[in-house]
Amino acid sequence: LYSLFFFSCYFLSSEIIVPITIEVYNISDSDSLSFHFEAIKPDCHKDKALAASSNQFSWVGLTHQTVTDIPPLETKTINISARFLTNGIFDINRFKFIAILPTNNSQNTKMEKHIHCSFQHYICIE
Numbered sequence: 001l002y003s004l005f006f007f008s009c010y011f012l013s014s015e016i017i018v019p020i021t022i023e024v025y026n027i028s029d030s031d032s033l034s035f036h037f038e039a040i041k042p043d044c045h046k047d048k049a050l051a052a053s054s055n056q057f058s059w060v061g062l063t064h065q066t067v068t069d070i071p072p073l074e075t076k077t078i079n080i081s082a083r084f085l086t087n088g089i090f091d092i093n094r095f096k097f098i099a100i101l102p103t104n105n106s107q108n109t110k111m112e113k114h115i116h117c118s119f120q121h122y123i124c125i126e
Helices: 048-054
Strands: 002-005 016-025 033-039 057-060 064-070 075-084 088-091 095-102 110-115 122-125
Touching: 016 033, 016 122, 064 075, 075 088
Parallel strands: none
Antiparallel strands: 002 016, 016 075, 033 064, 033 095, 057 075, 088 122, 095 110
16 A cells, blocks of 8 residues: 655754655546544554664654545655654654545445555665
């Protein structure tokens, strides 16, 4: 459903802001795609050890967006930014997608599907 493009950065000051591009591709050849996107706070982990190790970066600027009606086989780009306070390797996989899908009934209702990425997206700040 989405892919990330990011790179290594060199740490030059007390903080660095890194732009991150997320591309969401509608794989359907017949239906449009709508979804809610949210960049979740890095310290929102149930595991307290993971939360403590995640507080060295934060999202800045717009962190959520609702996208409606991406045409079939088209792409939507979402730009967000992360602020890093120290160098290191960070798993920035803190995204939530909720797809809004049509149902096959006569009431023209919609169904929400939560989409989670099961692998890490790392960024290296040097």
